[in-house]
Amino acid sequence: MVAVLELIDNLTDQYGRDRSSLLPILQGVVQQENYLSEYAMIEIARALNLPAAEVYGTATFYSFLEYKKMGKYLIRICKTITCSMKGKNQVLMTIEDMLKIKVGETTPDGMFSLLQTNCLGFCHMAPAMLINFDVYTDLTPEKVREILSGYLNRKGGVNDTRI
Amino acid sequence: MTPGYDLKRVDFIFQNESDWKDILQKSLSRPPAELINELISSELKGRGGAGFPTGFKWKLAADELNLIKYIICNADEGEPGTFKDREILTKVPMKVLTAMAICGYVIGSHQAYIYLRGEYFFLQPALNKAILEFQATCQELNFDFRIKLFMGAGAYICGEETALFESMEGKRGEPRNKPPYPTSFGYLGKPTVINNVETLAHTYTIFKYGAKRFYDLGVQYSRGSKLFSVSGDTPKPGIYELELGMSLLDFVHDFGDGDTKAVQVGGASGFLVPQKRFAETTIGFQGKLTGISLPTGGSMMLFNSSRSMYNVLDNYLEFFREESCGQCTPCRVGCQQLLNGIKAVKRGEKNGQYLDKLLRLTETMQYTAKCGLGQSVANSFSSIVENFREEMIY
Numbered sequence: 001m002v003a004v005l006e007l008i009d010n011l012t013d014q015y016g017r018d019r020s021s022l023l024p025i026l027q028g029v030v031q032q033e034n035y036l037s038e039y040a041m042i043e044i045a046r047a048l049n050l051p052a053a054e055v056y057g058t059a060t061f062y063s064f065l066e067y068k069k070m071g072k073y074l075i076r077i078c079k080t081i082t083c084s085m086k087g088k089n090q091v092l093m094t095i096e097d098m099l100k101i102k103v104g105e106t107t108p109d110g111m112f113s114l115l116q117t118n119c120l121g122f123c124h125m126a127p128a129m130l131i132n133f134d135v136y137t138d139l140t141p142e143k144v145r146e147i148l149s150g151y152l153n154r155k156g157g158v159n160d161t162r163i
Numbered sequence: 164m165t166p167g168y169d170l171k172r173v174d175f176i177f178q179n180e181s182d183w184k185d186i187l188q189k190s191l192s193r194p195p196a197e198l199i200n201e202l203i204s205s206e207l208k209g210r211g212g213a214g215f216p217t218g219f220k221w222k223l224a225a226d227e228l229n230l231i232k233y234i235i236c237n238a239d240e241g242e243p244g245t246f247k248d249r250e251i252l253t254k255v256p257m258k259v260l261t262a263m264a265i266c267g268y269v270i271g272s273h274q275a276y277i278y279l280r281g282e283y284f285f286l287q288p289a290l291n292k293a294i295l296e297f298q299a300t301c302q303e304l305n306f307d308f309r310i311k312l313f314m315g316a317g318a319y320i321c322g323e324e325t326a327l328f329e330s331m332e333g334k335r336g337e338p339r340n341k342p343p344y345p346t347s348f349g350y351l352g353k354p355t356v357i358n359n360v361e362t363l364a365h366t367y368t369i370f371k372y373g374a375k376r377f378y379d380l381g382v383q384y385s386r387g388s389k390l391f392s393v394s395g396d397t398p399k400p401g402i403y404e405l406e407l408g409m410s411l412l413d414f415v416h417d418f419g420d421g422d423t424k425a426v427q428v429g430g431a432s433g434f435l436v437p438q439k440r441f442a443e444t445t446i447g448f449q450g451k452l453t454g455i456s457l458p459t460g461g462s463m464m465l466f467n468s469s470r471s472m473y474n475v476l477d478n479y480l481e482f483f484r485e486e487s488c489g490q491c492t493p494c495r496v497g498c499q500q501l502l503n504g505i506k507a508v509k510r511g512e513k514n515g516q517y518l519d520k521l522l523r524l525t526e527t528m529q530y531t532a533k534c535g536l537g538q539s540v541a542n543s544f545s546s547i548v549e550n551f552r553e554e555m556i557y
């Protein structure tokens with residue numbers, strides 16, 4: 001909790017306390033904490049002198065501002081047309097199989113969450129997915145198995161990709 | 164089919180940008196009115212989809228008396244099948260920054276923003292570095308101009324200009340009523356020029372070579388070249404700069420896999436063109452041309468005969484249902500009902516005539532929805548249902 005407060009302090013110092021700093025601050029918290037807890041939203045509201053409901057209403061509008069606890073590695077696989085045509089489902093099944101979770105779930109150890117998302121802008125290299133902010137393209141079941149093995153091996157967090 | 168087709172490839176956008184300082188310096192020494200006239204006579208139209216003449220947009224903002232004005236580069240690039248703006252910002256960012264600064268000089272603005280979609284977060288470090296280098300040059304030239312990067316957070320609707328302003332203001336990305344238009348009441352209520360990434364890159368070409376070089380490409384009402392994002396059933400997916408006004412038949416000759424059944428022009432919010440209409444369809448902005456001319460942000464998705472058009476429509480409708488901001492009823496409820504409706508027809512719970520009811524619903528949405536998202540659902544819906552009716556039912 002103290003850590004979140006400190007983070008919010010730093011972010012408001014960096015971006016200011018105007019309403020127009022709200023999105024960058026929310027993004028900054030998500031980057032560090034993986035999601036926006038109710039506590040964080042209330043504290044951000046306090047720091048910017050806004051009603052908490054406004055902060056909540058804004059945050060919940062954006063699909064990249066998670067307000068439920070997410071795993072350390074958030075996988076977002078594209079489900080829009082070209083990725084679907086180019087074998088997204090097989091890739092998705094491979095991920096579900098390896099991590100033993102379904103879309104919308106998080107592994108019990110809190111390492112991986114799996115979501116679907118809309119067109120990532122890599123249709124010419126479909127299917128595509130994001131893991132946190134890293135892009136992976138031209139996916140096949142074999143390729144995704146390799147990628148996930150890489151993450152599973154580094155689970156200790158030494159090579160955390162979050163910036 | 165006729166041999167001898169010829170698609171004209173163009174190489175302006177990704178041409179070396181190493182002369183950006185010269186272009187900047189040269190432009191800042193010309194009278195603003197002259198720069199505006201250069202743009203107007205090039206007949207450049209916005210490449211973000213709506214096709215508003217860029218020169219007039221800058222002129223409208225220049226004529227505003229406000230002391231504070233903003234420039235925004237729209238890099239939200241969320242239309243399914245579009246991936247050209249990222250390539251521009253990756254390969255020739257200095258062109259875009261230079262264009263923004265020239266716009267600042269022309270309209271009297273000192274603050275600009277790039278609104279970059281959250282999915283492109285990985286571009287942030289490189290872009291920030293380019294911005295720093297660029298601003299240092301502005302300082303050397305004694306030109307007071309600042310550019311900031313603003314990250315989106317995963318909402319397609321924020322590409323709509325007024326929703327984008329709301330988002331930057333720290334609110335839900337819900338489109339505003341228009342008028343007032345951005346050039347008089349934009350970000351924080353100030354006069355704002357908002358342009359697509361590619362539009363800005365084209366202005367660089369125009370300031371470098373003069374309006375004529377640009378104007379000489381293309382056809383009436385659709386001048387210049389355009390980047391196309393090509394995907395789907397094609398042996399060569401990727402990004403191509405082509406002259407506007409090409410026929411879709413020529414395009415398919417070049418990019419198809421020999422079995423092209425239909426092409427979706429302009430992304431999910433665009434139109435599906437079936438094979439029998441390839442010859443009469445040209446790609447460009449609407450004017451008094453013969454045949455059908457389709458405007459586009461540059462997304463070209465090819466489908467071959469192995470694809471079910473039902474699946475395509477189902478996928479688009481799910482996209483719209485999820486991305487609708489939910490602010491107005493025709494769109495929020497309409498998208499839901501269209502998706503449920505085609506599913507019911509497919510399952511045989513409703514008969515084929517139900518599709519006509521759904522078509523009328525999209526017409527209503529076209530007239531009553533508040534913004535371009537809800538209004539354009541009719542485009543893909545009617546062009547798919549009318550051309551592939553059997554596939555919707557069986």
Ligand SMILES: Cc1cc2nc3c(=O)[nH]c(=O)nc-3n(C[C@H](O)[C@H](O)[C@H](O)COP(=O)(O)O)c2cc1C
Pocket residue numbers: 208209210211212213214215237238239240241242319320321322323324325357358359360362363534535536
């Ligand atoms: C739903 C919707 C999404 C849009 N998304 C984008 C986008 O991602 N990028 C863009 O440049 N324009 C987008 N636009 C168009 C913008 O509202 C605006 O017309 C454009 O940024 C103006 O720039 P231009 O004149 O240079 O094209 C979108 C419009 C709508 C209705």
Ligand code: SF4
Pocket residue numbers: 320337338486487488489490491492494495532533534535536537538
């Ligand atoms: S048409 Fe759709 S996206 Fe546009 S304002 Fe209405 S609900 Fe929102």
Ligand code: FES
Pocket residue numbers: 078079080081082083084118119120121122123126127128243244
């Ligand atoms: S459809 Fe998946 S990246 Fe565009």
